[in-house]
Amino acid sequence: MTTNEIENPLIKYLLHLADNALIIGHRNSEWCGHGPALEQDIALTNIALDQVGQARNFYQYAASLISDLNGEIITEDSLAYLRDSWDFKNCLLAELPNGDWAQTILKQFIVSVYQYYLYQALAQHENEKLAGIAAKSLKELSYHLRWSSDWVLRLGDGTQESKKRMQDAIAILWSYTKEWTDYVDYELNILGESIIAIQKNCEEKITAVFEEAGLTIPQDIWMHKGGKIGKHTEHLGYILSEMQFLQRAYPNVEW
Amino acid sequence: MQKQEAEIWQILEMVKDPEIPVLSIIDLGIVRSIKITKPSNNLTGSEVCVAVTPTYSACPAVDMINADIKNALLEAGYKNISIEQVLFPAWTTDWMSASGKEKLKKYGIAAPIGKSCNQTAIEELTVICPQCGSDKTKIISAFGSTACKALFQCNNCLEPFDYFKCH
Ligand SMILES: [Zn+2]
Numbered sequence: 001m002t003t004n005e006i007e008n009p010l011i012k013y014l015l016h017l018a019d020n021a022l023i024i025g026h027r028n029s030e031w032c033g034h035g036p037a038l039e040q041d042i043a044l045t046n047i048a049l050d051q052v053g054q055a056r057n058f059y060q061y062a063a064s065l066i067s068d069l070n071g072e073i074i075t076e077d078s079l080a081y082l083r084d085s086w087d088f089k090n091c092l093l094a095e096l097p098n099g100d101w102a103q104t105i106l107k108q109f110i111v112s113v114y115q116y117y118l119y120q121a122l123a124q125h126e127n128e129k130l131a132g133i134a135a136k137s138l139k140e141l142s143y144h145l146r147w148s149s150d151w152v153l154r155l156g157d158g159t160q161e162s163k164k165r166m167q168d169a170i171a172i173l174w175s176y177t178k179e180w181t182d183y184v185d186y187e188l189n190i191l192g193e194s195i196i197a198i199q200k201n202c203e204e205k206i207t208a209v210f211e212e213a214g215l216t217i218p219q220d221i222w223m224h225k226g227g228k229i230g231k232h233t234e235h236l237g238y239i240l241s242e243m244q245f246l247q248r249a250y251p252n253v254e255w
Numbered sequence: 256m257q258k259q260e261a262e263i264w265q266i267l268e269m270v271k272d273p274e275i276p277v278l279s280i281i282d283l284g285i286v287r288s289i290k291i292t293k294p295s296n297n298l299t300g301s302e303v304c305v306a307v308t309p310t311y312s313a314c315p316a317v318d319m320i321n322a323d324i325k326n327a328l329l330e331a332g333y334k335n336i337s338i339e340q341v342l343f344p345a346w347t348t349d350w351m352s353a354s355g356k357e358k359l360k361k362y363g364i365a366a367p368i369g370k371s372c373n374q375t376a377i378e379e380l381t382v383i384c385p386q387c388g389s390d391k392t393k394i395i396s397a398f399g400s401t402a403c404k405a406l407f408q409c410n411n412c413l414e415p416f417d418y419f420k421c422h
Binding site for chain 2: 039040042043046047049050051052053054056057128129131132133135136137139140143146147
């Protein structure tokens, strides 16, 4: 199926939020059984579970709106498992490979910062349903943000090796951070003026944690974008081929 | 009708959280309302709607809890049962009953401390060991065996234990 012909900004926006959560959740789940210590393995898989749960809430809401619009039954599963990469609206950072522990931590930290302040704003949104999902997700995000901030500090302010790894991770991933606050039309439609506060809160949080961790933010570098309008890196295709295999090979299978 | 509503609250007291079976779904505070949408003098004619809110976005027990609610009401004689999922306002550990917290402790899980709205950082909480009662405990990880729990260890009896996180 495709949702690309849908013009409704709310549906597009819900898919964007859901896709972000699903794809980062899937990436985090790849750490299951491979974490550096049992507790951290469990932490990351817990975060993955929260993300997939949040994705489900957004997909369910989007699916009900699409069903009303098209008159055919669309489910959360068809949205997650039967769309192709050009239909996904997640930020590129979410789909990048996990790399080493430092890259995983940095990725999770950046995602948590943007999700946290975004959900904080959305929890006040006039659309009660959207506000409800955001308020619920926000409680979970406060744990994600704390955990990932602590790890950025621990690695940045740790040994020579851990600091180097963290600074390398920044060099690799920083060009994917601007996309989060480079708003496209459907986001502006839903978020309106609140983007100013969100952007400010995110920048302040990242700057504060980086400063405390002794990490340097690269200046004036070229920034990637495109994920929000379906232009993805090659990595998303590989994620989808693995994640969607079962539903594509055995349509409507249940267990 | 009010009698039926009160009776349903009592029936649901028997439905347990599949992951922490000492707690009922009423103890957890996830049953938000019970409505007799179509009243009738006999149970089979009544239509019942139970509004439930999930504890966590990805709570894997949701489907099972919904099925358990239906089964409990079917067994009691109700035939027309619907379950409505409500997300707003979001569930909070503040809705957990005092008896629920007591049951948790007896079960070996430290109950959530304080109000969720003015949440102290989990690392700064003094969590009492449910095994020996000591306050000399430390956090091992904010993420535990399920989404609702954190892992602690007691410095006195040295046993690890779960803490039900504020939410
Ligand atoms: Zn103890």
